[in-house]
Amino acid sequence: xxxxxxxxxxxGSAYHGWQVQKNAVTVQETLQDAxxxxxxxxxxxxxxxxxxxxxxxxxxxxxxxxxxxxxxxxVVRALNAWLPRDIGVYDCREAPEDFHARxxxxxxxxxxxxxxxxxxxxxxxxxxxxLKAPLLDADMLNEEAARFVGTFDYKAFASTGHSVVxxxxxxxxxxxxxxxxxVIFTVRADGFLYNMVRIMAGTLLDAARGGIAGGEIRDIxxxxxxxxxxxxxxxxxxxxxxxxxxx
Amino acid sequence: xxxxxxxxxxxGSAYHGWQVQKNAVTVQETLQDAxxxxxxxxxxxxxxxxxxxxxxxxxxxxxxxxxxxxxxxxVVRALNAWLPRDIGVYDCREAPEDFHARxxxxxxxxxxxxxxxxxxxxxxxxxxxxLKAPLLDADMLNEEAARFVGTFDYKAFASTGHSVVxxxxxxxxxxxxxxxxxVIFTVRADGFLYNMVRIMAGTLLDAARGGIAGGEIRDIxxxxxxxxxxxxxxxxxxxxxxxxxxx
Numbered sequence: 157x158x159x160x161x162x163x164x165x166x167x168g169s170a171y172h173g174w175q176v177q178k179n180a181v182t183v184q185e186t187l188q189d190a191x192x193x194x195x196x197x198x199x200x201x202x203x204x205x206x207x208x209x210x211x212x213x214x215x216x217x218x219x220x221x222x223x224x225x226x227x228x229x230x231v232v233r234a235l236n237a238w239l240p241r242d243i244g245v246y247d248c249r250e251a252p253e254d255f256h257a258r259x260x261x262x263x264x265x266x267x268x269x270x271x272x273x274x275x276x277x278x279x280x281x282x283x284x285x286x287l288k289a290p291l292l293d294a295d296m297l298n299e300e301a302a303r304f305v306g307t308f309d310y311k312a313f314a315s316t317g318h319s320v321v322x323x324x325x326x327x328x329x330x331x332x333x334x335x336x337x338x339v340i341f342t343v344r345a346d347g348f349l350y351n352m353v354r355i356m357a358g359t360l361l362d363a364a365r366g367g368i369a370g371g372e373i374r375d376i377x378x379x380x381x382x383x384x385x386x387x388x389x390x391x392x393x394x395x396x397x398x399x400x401x402x403x
Numbered sequence: 404x405x406x407x408x409x410x411x412x413x414x415g416s417a418y419h420g421w422q423v424q425k426n427a428v429t430v431q432e433t434l435q436d437a438x439x440x441x442x443x444x445x446x447x448x449x450x451x452x453x454x455x456x457x458x459x460x461x462x463x464x465x466x467x468x469x470x471x472x473x474x475x476x477x478v479v480r481a482l483n484a485w486l487p488r489d490i491g492v493y494d495c496r497e498a499p500e501d502f503h504a505r506x507x508x509x510x511x512x513x514x515x516x517x518x519x520x521x522x523x524x525x526x527x528x529x530x531x532x533x534l535k536a537p538l539l540d541a542d543m544l545n546e547e548a549a550r551f552v553g554t555f556d557y558k559a560f561a562s563t564g565h566s567v568v569x570x571x572x573x574x575x576x577x578x579x580x581x582x583x584x585x586v587i588f589t590v591r592a593d594g595f596l597y598n599m600v601r602i603m604a605g606t607l608l609d610a611a612r613g614g615i616a617g618g619e620i621r622d623i624x625x626x627x628x629x630x631x632x633x634x635x636x637x638x639x640x641x642x643x644x645x646x647x648x649x650x
Contacts, residue, residue, distance in 0.1 A: 165524060165525050165526065166525055167525040167526055167528075212526075214526075232522065236522065236523055241523065241525060241528045242525045242528065243525060244522055244523040244524055244525050245522065246520070246521075246522035247522075273493070274493075275479065275483065275491055275492065275493035275494075276483055276488065276491040277412060277491060278412050278413055278414040278488060278489045278490060278491050279412065279414055279459075279461075279530070281414075281488045281489065283526070
């Protein structure tokens, strides 16, 4: 039985996240539909992470087992022919038998994109948080973001209702940069808690508004108190940007 | 009577170009609808250029005369409230009485964006030409693009049916660059003929495919023969990127 690793991009605007749900269209379900049409048999796909409704991916990995004899390039072409235009597969490769898109993942990188202007940007409909004001000081936010780096219990940055027991994660890079009217928050870690990046982004926005003091981020992490971190920033600004495996 | 200069962005996917047509929705008509709702009176808007169906603008300028006493910032906010999400106004200023968005324009810059990958990109639906193959050599194309710079009769690069008599234009900058899988062709001139940028892009694509020889671009310009230039590249890759006035 082959174990195929697919890599894709998707614009999540039209989907209720990755994972199959009873009454809503998801990326996983849409991909499984395409696999059934392309390979003649429905297969269960394992994703590298759950994503929320409206979240996007520049890189998303998943794997599935198949008896199909089709070559990897043919699988990519056939899937793209059956997938809607907002989901695109760009790589397919043979993975080891025990490869698991979630458990085998060694690190991930997310981006949170903010369109920081009083005026709307038609090219960012559903693809960035539109923050009219204040004008963000990216250098200041970049200094604050650096305080997220390290190995900590991040439970102050997880939405309640998550089922994870171990909330310790290692953040290896965290930065904020400005490109014109666009402000981009990038964070890399060995794993993320439920809504972690969106709460980190919301906390940085609080810092920008003066709602929390400079340097307070480390205290909030150590407090473990979700109530002290910022609000969960809108889903539309979030992109899964990179998924890393040791293959 | 005030003469207001508006600057905006639009995603042209849903529109049949800028100019009002009898039986199709256009950007001009949509903007005039918004002006009527925002300022209480329908005004005729003059655009900086016609654009084809599906063409986008990172910067598009237009002007209109109005008796409205509303401040410029209020006009921007009111228009954005009435405009659909794919059109966004980001500046409004008082222009001299004789200002004309088209005739007062001293130069414009266009971009032609190519997604150059065997795999589709969901974020470029209708927003770039998808060229699966060949892999473009941006350095070679950049050398070819330089041959467009100068003052020439560009009638070989105008679609037939144009009504312009003087087809001499001055191209002041023309370059091709690659950013990952994206290839961007940028051209600046004092003015453009009908479909000129799309035909220039199509000709560069011919050069990439070996359909025309290196250095032949200058000969094609001098020949004045539309038949020797390339096909008109798809509208979806084209962006009006900058409009310059001496104000």
